[in-house]
Amino acid sequence: MxxxxxxxxxxxxxxxxxxxxxxxxxxxxxxxxxxxxxxxLSAARMRRSGRKPTR
Numbered sequence: 001m002x003x004x005x006x007x008x009x010x011x012x013x014x015x016x017x018x019x020x021x022x023x024x025x026x027x028x029x030x031x032x033x034x035x036x037x038x039x040x041l042s043a044a045r046m047r048r049s050g051r052k053p054t055r
Contacts, residue, residue, distance in 0.1 A: 004042045011035035 011034040018028025 004038050004045070007034055007038035007041070011038060 011031045014027045014031030014034065016031075018024050018026065018031055021027070
C-alpha cells in the first residue's frame with residue numbers, strides 16, 4: 001500500500017511541475033499516466049483482497 005501512496009505523491013508532484021513550468025507539459029502527461037497506474041494497482045489490490053473465504 002505504501003507503493004501506491006508513493007506513486008500518487010509522485011504523480012501530484014509531476015503534475016504540478018508540468019502545469020507550472022513553461023515547456024514541461026510532458027511532465028504533466030507523465031504525472032497523469034502515473035496517477036492512473038496507481039489507481040489501477042489499488043483497484044486490482046482491493047479486488048484481490050476481497051475474495052477471502054469466510055469461516
